[in-house]
Amino acid sequence: MDADDFDHESHMRDALELAREAATRGDRPFGSVLVRDDAVVMAESNRVVTEDDVRRHPELHLAYRACRELEPEERAETVMYTSTEPCPMCAGGMIRAGFDRVVYSVGGDEIGEFAGHEPPVRAATVLEGVTDVVGPVSNEEGRRIHRAFDWAATRE
Secondary structure, eight states: OOOSSOHHHHHHHHHHHHHHHHHTTTTTTEEEEETTTEEEEEEOOOOOOOOOOOTHHHHHHHHHHHHHHHHHHHHHTTEEEEEEEOOOHHHHHHHHOOOOOOEEEOHHHHHHHHHTTTOOOOOOHHTTSSSEEOOOSHHHHHHHHHSSSSSGGOOO
């Protein structure tokens, strides 16, 4: 099945729901799903605070799991839907995973305005030539989640 035919809005809703769950739990509002043949095969939400582990960004953890659980050919047919464009750390981890594409809701440039910092290197720059980066999809819904989150309380 061609990834262009996937139900992008439905998969993004799944990622956004995971972002809401993360925020409710006390983590920052990020969630991601991996989709193959238009079906979710893995899902993660941010657990940096609750697991006390900086590596528990959902995108990075899914890349790690995918490398352990899926063959390279399977990963090449997999799409990551993520509530927010992956940070440079996560995008770097995705290089090895070799996903077909990453689809995000809220861009890295937009997250800077919520989190109060300069935008990082964009995921498309890090993943150039490896994985296509597409977005925004369901941007207003993603922005609502970030507007509702107390970003000031999580600044270090």
